[in-house]
Amino acid sequence: MPVINRIASYADDLTALRQEFHEHPEIGFQEVRTSAKVASLLAGWGIAVTRGVGGTGVVGVLDGARPGRTIGLRADMDALPMDEETNLPYRSRTPGVFHGCGHDGHMTMLLGAARYLAETRDFAGRVVFIFQPAEEGLGGARAMLADGLFDRFPCDELYGLHNSPYSAHSQVSIRPGKAQAGAAFFDITIAGRGSHGAMPQMSADPIATGAALVGELQRIVSRNLDPTHPGVLSVTEFHAGTAYNVIPAQAVLRGTFRFMETADGDLIEARLRRICAGMAAAQEVGIDVEVRRVFDVLVNDPDRALDIVAAARDVVGDRAAADADLTMGSEDMADLLRVVPGAFFNLGHDGGVPLHNPGFLFDDSILPVGASIFARIVETRGV
8 A cells, every 4th residue: 555545645645744844943842823823724624622732732533433542642842953955845944943954854744644534534443643842852751740641531552753865765664672762962161260361370261171071971981981881972062262362261062962861861960960070170170960861762563563564655665664774863752652552754855955955855755654654543542
C-alpha cells in the first residue's frame, strides 16, 4: 500500500500549509499564531480541541468507529532562534527566527493525518493529537506533563517522528531501546580582575583561565567516562573582551554535554563542577556554574518500534526498518516516552542540507508520506 490516496489528493493543501508555518515561525512558548492555526484546523474537522496545555500546547481528541486503544501522536511546533539564508519565496518573515529543524513539517504531517482520520473515522479506539511547544531545549514536553497532559488525555501508546535530510527519501528508520542521548546545557561565568593588556601581572585573566578550562573539560569524556559508554561535551560559546589592549574582568563559556546513561550525565556534571572549582582556586578567580538537564535519554519501547516498522511498510515498503544508528542528538519526546510507552522514528527526505543550518530545506514531497504513516499507526494499533 503506497501513500493513502485520500491524503495524496490534498498533498497541495499540505504543502501550502507547511509553507505558511514556515513563513511565520515562532520560538518556544511563543507559538501563539501557530497554535491558533492548529486549533482552528482541528476544530474545523470536528476534532475536540483543548488549547493552552503547557503554555501554548494544543491537544485534539478524536474517537473512532469502534472501541479500542488510545493512541497518542505528537508533533512539535517551535522554530529556532536563527536567521534563514534560503531566499525561498516563503522564507521566514521574522528576523532571527527560522524553522531550520523541520517542525513546520512535523505539524503538517500530523495535521494531514488528523484530517484523514476525521474524515474517515474508520479506526478503533481514540487518537490524541499532541502539538507540543518549545522542543528546542526549553522544556515544552515537561511543561505539558506538569500541566497534566496524560492525566487529562490518557494514552496507551505514543508515537512521533522527525524528518531526516541524512537519509534517503521516504526511508523510515528507528532504533529499538536507547536511541537518542540525554542532554544538559551549561553556563560558566569566570569573574577575574581586569587590567591593561600590557600589564597582565595586574590582572586575574579570565580569558587565560577560560582557555585552560576548555581543554580541561574535554578530558572528562576521554578520562572519566567508561570508554564503552557514548558521551560528548562541547564548549560552543566563549564571550570575553572589548578591546585589543584590555584584559577583561569577565568571560562566559557555554556548551552542552550528552550521555546515554543517566549516571554518566551525573558523573559529567560532577566533574565539570569540580574542575571549575579547582580552576577557580588555582587561578584566583571566581567561577559560577549553572547546569540545566534539558533532555532525558530517549528510549523506544522495542515492541512499539517494531509496530512502527510494520505500519510504515504499508506505506513505504521495505524502506522501513529498525536499523537506525545510535545518535548523540537529543529530543524531548524522551520525556513523554518515560510516561507512556511508544516510539519515535525518522523519515528521510531529499535536500542534503543539515538540520539547524541557515540554508536548511524541507522536502514537501514527504508530507503525504508522513501523514500516511501516522494514519496507519492509528488504524493498525487502535484495535
